[in-house]
Amino acid sequence: MNEARMIVETSQLTRSYGEIVALKPLDLTVPEGEWLSVMGHSGSGKSTLLNLIGGLDRATAGTLRVCGADLAGLDENGRARFRRETVGIIFQQHHLVPHLTALENVMMAQYFHSVPDGAEARGALERVGLGRRLRNRPGELSGGEQQRVCIARAIINSPRILLADEPTGNLDHASTRMVLELLRELRGAERFTVVLVTHNPEVARWGDRTIHLDDGVLVRDERSGGAP
Known part of the structure; x- marks a missing residue:
């Protein structure tokens, strides 16, 4: 059997902000196709780790390779190109433009990746139901529907890795389950790796594996057991 290819590889990865150490030396690997859930209380380093993997922030020390790219060796233009070509990001806050329709919001995301294509954007929205x-504009959509627009926006560039920062944090139970089922379905169909940050153990269980951070330190790494 072939050994799984690693999508994320870190060695002694560290991020400090002045005297504050948000992420202490971290060794972590994430194989291709895995859904990794990241748990921890507020300030534990979850979002810091996600931002580093997504090329939104730069490490203070250590090494970080994502999809074969050495992020420490990339300048700002290189990291922007890496995000365009490799990463899809879903935030807790939807960050949708209120005066644009769902289709236009997805097309606007295309503008940053390549060239806006109405048919392609429509196809992404159809894939998320x-x-x-x-x-419809964001104000005419439910919270779960708005998050589905965000998912369509995140997958429009066919990312190899999808990063989700508390994607269900503002949703009710029914909408949470709908979004998680959609992510699971899309992962199977489009074959991307998922790294999802959450404070909710029920959400974390949808992943294949869960790591727990505490004060910037990885304190536990365990199999998640599958979706409830």
Whole structure:
């Protein structure tokens, strides 16, 4: 059997902000196709780790390779190109433009990746079950529907790794389950790796593996047991 290819590889990865050490030396690998859940209380280093993997922040020390790219060796333009070509990001706050339709919000994301393509954006929204909501603006959509627009926006560039920062934090139970089922379905169909940050143990269980951070330190690494 072939050994799984590693999508994320860190060695002694550290991030400090002045005297504050947000992430202490971390060794972590994430194989291709895995759904990794990252748990920890506020300030534990979860979002810091996600931002480093996504090329949104730069490490203070250590090494970080994502999809074969040495992020420490990339300048700002290189990291921007890496994000465009490799990463999809879903935030807890939707960051949708309120005066644009769902279709236009996804097309705007295309602008930063390549060239806006209405048919491609429509296809992404149809894949997340919003084919009949293309012309609706964010204020006309439920919280779960808005998050589905964000997922469509994140997958429009066919990312190799999808990063999600508390994607269900503002959703009710039914919408949370719908979004998680959608992520699981899309991962199987589009074959990307998922790194999802959450404070909710029930959400973490949807992953294949869960790591727990505490004060910037990885304190536990365990199999998640699958979706409830």
